[in-house]
Amino acid sequence: MSSLGDRYDDLSAAEQGVSVFIVGLSLLLVIGLVTGGLSPTYFLYLVGLVGMYVLLSFGLNSQWGYAGLINFSVAAFFGLGAYGTALLTASSSPIGVGGSRLFGVIPLTLVGLLVAIVLAIVVAVAIGIPTLRLRADYLAIASLGLAEVVRLLFLNQQEVTNGSAGLRGIPGFFDGWPLLGTFPEAMPGLRFAELEVSIPGLFSTRILGFTLGTPFWQALLNVALVFALAGGVYLVLRRAHRSPWGRVLRTIRSDEDLAEALGKNTYAFKMQAFVLGSVIMALGGVFYAHLNLFVSPGDLEPINTFYVWIAVILGGSGSNRGAMFGGFVVIAIREGTRFLGDVLPAAFPVDLPLITSVYATVVSNIASTRLLAVGVLIIVVMRFRPQGVLPPQRELIWPQSVADSSGPGETNPRETVTEDAAASAHADPDSVDEGGERDE
């Protein structure tokens, strides 16, 4: 245990806080599982959603965190991924292909995945061409517009997308795969008998008491899929960001003129980062379609984009660990408020003139409260910790160079990147202007 304690001391204050937070929330979830307040299948669904947000945050991270591209169409690329695979595989799709395999060999979901990736690449290039040469805020506005166009298309092209009714009857991702396709049905059901635990004289409670059947195994398979996707993406990104390519991106983010002066084609690098991030977001969408088994234009609402933004800026722009933490927090906000709405008493316990009525309004409009929480969180993070809770440190540097330095502390290479980020955050407004003029 002492080594665990040492490692804990090794962490920065923020890292310690995050560790404590995660351990605490995990304990709460475990308690929920054991006491039967949270069903294992729903728990796995939540884990799947966290994994999906981690994927989306990874995607945004390679655009915003590394290259400084401000993309407000996360929901659109997510939607392209989800609809790309759903249009092909869903039973209610107007343009779907019947059966679960193409030519009886290739699983249809695999084709759906490819379609989603191709769609994301095409759209990312189309939006990148006019905007990536210009001031950063043009991309922000144009991408928000793109998101709206994509949403309107999916909403209004009823003969192709089924319109506002959405697409139902999407198969699980592994349908039609050899072995994995029949895994959930083949697994035996597990019964956990209800137990009574008591400390005599103090308390007694009932725990467990549930059955793990086909839905559970199906959910487990989904979690395995999202872990595989997120793990694969993480490895690719870590390798990419430590490579010369990633170093150029970080230079572009902190000083684009410098990168250009060094002879780098910044436009090409930004385009590559934009396409890479968009493809990762589409992967998140593909996973969502096969997790939720239903997609609708509502999934493309701009608010979903901003959830991902929260995850990234809260976690720390450019930090993949931060993206994971951010994904975790976003699901806690999204699902937690839902849960709180059911748990909190409808009326404030003490009768105070103003507070009682405000409290009642806040509790009875949980959707608006969630929006308020998201807004306040964005403002608070930007005000007090613009670099995020877990800014990128060790992960951007080859472990070798960290080992060569003086060890953990506040003055080693871990800090160089944060300084980069700080430098870009405090960029001289005049240099921004020059950047803008060069575009014309």
Add this chain to the structure above:
Amino acid sequence: MSILEFVANGLVFSSIIVLASIGLSLVYSIADFANFAHGDTMTVGAYTALVTFGVTGPIASGVLGLPVGFFIAIVAGVVLAAVVAVVTHRIIYEPLDIDSIGLLITSIGVAFVYRSVIRLGFGSGTNEFGIPLQRPIEALLPFGIRMTVHDVAILCSAAVLVVGLHLLLQYTDLGRKMRATADNPSLARVSGIRTRRVELWTWVIGAGLAGAGGVFLGLYQNVAPRMGFDILLVVFAAVILGGIGSVYGAMAGGFLIGMINQMMPILPNFGREVPFVPESFAIPIGIEYANAVAFLIMVAVLLLRPSGIAGGEAT
């Protein structure tokens, strides 16, 4: 419906977009960031007017089919939108030590706070001003134009505000200082202009115009928590078309985008008339794609003339 009627609708809608885009452009040129909370500032103005009008009530006999109480409500909407924007600027934007992109992201948080507070207070449904609907003006019907006096009122009010702003910018001390600050903040500061105060007035004017635009939008359609955000994209398209940061560009861009937006029904089957496109791929473009078309125009402008109509001249 005749072409003239679309033109008339376009004029009314354009007035609203112009009011909104001037404010956005002013803030863009002086505070130097794309304010995503601008649309929700319009919503604030609309809801303030809704409440005020509920209090003042329809005091009879007004101008252009609008009761006197409604004009009080417009003023209230303008004032509260300005107050909210100034308070936001003081307690949120000013203490921030980040670049324009950081401000942009923060303004999204601000937009969410405005909208969620409105939703908490008024619910997420739509509301209407309690003004009886007007019949179309008889004199215009022979020309195929269905236009109510309310539409004329919107048009006139917007014209008055736009001319007022022009006079302010060109012939007053504040206007000169604003133009100087927008042009070169450091030089303005060195020349003895108190840029902080100018910035504050920019917020007052920009948000005030947004508030007025919001009230008119509420009168033109109805009042809903998402009204401002839904129109934000169109307003951005107008500002980019005009050239970011240019007030006169924003007027021109707002006018064009507003007209195009309302002209959409002229091309219900545009896709079918485009050559070389197979019949089955033709996209019938209806009014539901009006916002999408605004976006496409914006992208086209970015490709061809990124500095917009006004060519990047500040204010």
